[in-house]
Amino acid sequence: MKKLAIGIDIGGINTAFGLVDEQGDLYAESVISTKKYPHFDDYPAYVRDLCDAMRALADSLSFDYELSGIGIGAPNANYHRGTIEHPVNLWVYPQGEENADESRRIFPLAADISKHFDGVRTVMTNDANAATIGEMVYGNAKGMRDFVMITLGTGLGSGFVANGQMIYGHDGFAGEFGHICVERGGRQCGCGRRGCLETYVSATGIKRTVFELMATMTAPSKLRDIAFNDLDASMISVAAEQGDPVAQEAFRFTGELLGRALADVVTVTSPEAIFLFGGLSKAGKLIFDPTQWYMEENMMFTFKNKVKLLPSGIQSKNAAILGASALIWQEQ
């Protein structure tokens, strides 16, 4: 009988899920709102509604299959415990709420979902790690034992694979490469510190760079007509392709910081390849060329001209669902 896994991608706004086979083919998908359940007390209702929607999707297929497991990609996910721990955007206590007890904000989502599905194996990790396993199972990292995945979205996520295994770390939270410090006392980061890589290298980071450059450069730029809150990374890509000097310099600078950081981390795990995934990576040469150049320029001789910088092979709108489902096939 055909085997399928459910992949779930939990974001702050929506939760998307789908049924996927071992080849990465998606048979059905659906979505529920995450932000409809903002409060700590809403968690049980969220789990119930999500499971009901998943059950409906699972029952909608017209052929018989075996459900092999459920894989979940979620922010602040602890792989070892199957929990979401102190998420910043999910099931929070509203500000000023009395008796808010942060220690209770550990949500055993993997176990809670598994219960609704006759105890089927349910595995959870953060979204970047899920994408990494998706790359290994379905994408361009097939057969690679040592590689790095960099996901460029609103922030910068990462996943490290060594000896053919995902590095989850002692506490299940490894792979927070977006939070290495690249500039002492630099830009404020959502994590509460300053100068983290993702404040420079991400969709938000390049936008901040554009605004800094509009102050330091005098070159004309059509981006000067756009307010901070109206600008997004794809507008910067389009401007750079049209020769806008501010947008082009923003990409060069972004690639410089990413390339330098990659040259450093290569010394630790010595990967065969580094994959760039997500919105900003779709800018192609604009981001790949400077990243590659600065990575090699700063690389220790031992690793020079050895490490491939490649686009992800699972770039699609369903990549997050695929990645989550791959958790099941990888661990069979």
Next chain:
Amino acid sequence: MKKLAIGIDIGGINTAFGLVDEQGDLYAESVISTKKYPHFDDYPAYVRDLCDAMRALADSLSFDYELSGIGIGAPNANYHRGTIEHPVNLWVYPQGEENADESRRIFPLAADISKHFDGVRTVMTNDANAATIGEMVYGNAKGMRDFVMITLGTGLGSGFVANGQMIYGHDGFAGEFGHICVERGGRQCGCGRRGCLETYVSATGIKRTVFELMATMTAPSKLRDIAFNDLDASMISVAAEQGDPVAQEAFRFTGELLGRALADVVTVTSPEAIFLFGGLSKAGKLIFDPTQWYMEENMMFTFKNKVKLLPSGIQSKNAAILGASALIWQEQ
């Protein structure tokens, strides 16, 4: 029958080796000169003389045993291929030598030694990785699946263990954490670049720091009476313990740079513990206290107060031999 492994520690000056059992007890040890064989052409004689000396040592034991394997810790060692590749201090072409062909400077030492011992399993990695495996097999990392070893000698070596396995990387050269860049355009490094961590955090690094501080500080210091070439790290430790302000500031600064770098690398592999090993780590609180403080001060909240900073459990003059022999027990 008792099982023993030979551990070999190859340094630029001497090659030490010994017979070790699975508990880390050393039964016999000996040493030959490495620097007696400086030239590219001397390599075959080095292998022959080393193997003769090892054979003599192996035959000297008064009881019967089984030789389980030979483990080697050496600079520029490629774990996957069992080769020493382009070493900076071993078997070099003298300057100006004609027809020097760097591509020939790959020495298949593991295979060459194995041949002299009836094909016994022979495994080689760099000295820091060997120490890391020694910590895992005999030392304080027993039973840990995720940890980092930092070896503070003339330079800074490192070994990373994730999922219970050494990270050798795609090319066998992973774990060069001493060569992440901590200061753009900073101190010149032996690797040809600038600002590498080991130019600050190592026996040589702290000495360079002392000389920088003697220029920037006005405080009196007995170190001001010692020439650069006469000063070593243990003299700086003694001065710091006696309250010398320059020496104390040098340790604080060294711990600051190491602590920051560790806070960054924790985001990648999320280890249970970080072990400090080697000469400088023997300064105890002088190096541990500032390292710990700056590591926590710069740590992302996810990892705060979770990672133990510990002294190595294999601190002895035979640690390098033990580490090399542990390669055999770890891979049985």
